[in-house]
Amino acid sequence: MEDDSPQERWRRRTEIPLAVASILFLGAYAARVLAHGMSYPWRDICLVVAFGSWALFVVDYAVRWRMSGLGLKYVRTHGLDTLVMLLPLLRPLRVVRLYEAVQLRHGEPRLSLYARVMVYAGMSAVLLGFAGALAVYHQEHAAPGANIRTFGDAVWWTCTTLSTVGYGDTTPVTPVGRLVAVGMMACGLGLLGAVTGSFSSWLIQVFTVEDDKREERGRR
Incomplete structure (x- = not known):
């Protein structure tokens, strides 16, 4: 209802x-x-x-x-x-709520629901990455000793941070830039967890339903 x-x-x-x-x-x-x-x-x-x-x-x-x-x-x-x-730039993180709603759903597994979570999480990663790159570039490009001088540098840094790779070739040096970095790390882990968790939950539900059907056929 x-x-x-x-x-x-x-x-x-x-x-x-x-x-x-x-x-x-x-x-x-x-x-x-x-x-x-x-x-x-x-x-x-x-x-x-x-x-x-x-x-x-x-x-x-x-x-x-x-x-x-x-x-x-x-x-x-x-x-x-x-x-x-x-921080309105973090609005894409509301995808976590959709993930929680899917986790609480029982019954027949529907790929469309889990696919929505994965698509939303991907879009959220793009939006958050763009917002994070803007924030870091804003703070870093004119700072003394900074190695993030162009927006392209900021985008590269954001990609490596959100993906949890972290090459270390570009790093923020200002306090605000490092604070943004901490947030990006947390967001990257959360979004990655939403995608992998949704896919794993869907697979588990599929296998569970198949096992139940197999047991029911065996009893007949």
Whole structure:
């Protein structure tokens, strides 16, 4: 039976607007970081778009907090939502919720559900990688002693970090850059776990169903 609670109705209504807001936020941030020669009116417009998008996340968080009726307990029990509200660039991490929902599903295994998790996790890795590369490039490209001087360097560093390879040929040297690195490492492990965990769960369910069918045929 489909959940028709006020919280679920609000979530369905705001899912697309918030997805658009996250894209606008990322685009405005990217423009400010990469377009060094951008004139000030356009830079101000990008700033307004970024803060306006961020305001939508804050409003959404406040409404869901109010609907929950949990008070401060909501902050503790919805840590991912709190993190996404503070840092909209991390919105792709909400794929973890989809993974948890699939894990709780019982019955006939459906590849489409697990494939969705793997596709969403892949898209999340791309978006987070782009956002992480922007953040690191923003902090590192002009820092003394930095070896991440171009956006291409930042993208290469992000790929090696998210994939947990970590060649070490490019490393952040600023405190904020290293903080971003810690977050990217954690995100890489989480997304990799979602993909491998979903595929493994699907295989286990397939084998379990096949064993049950084989036992049933044997009893007949």
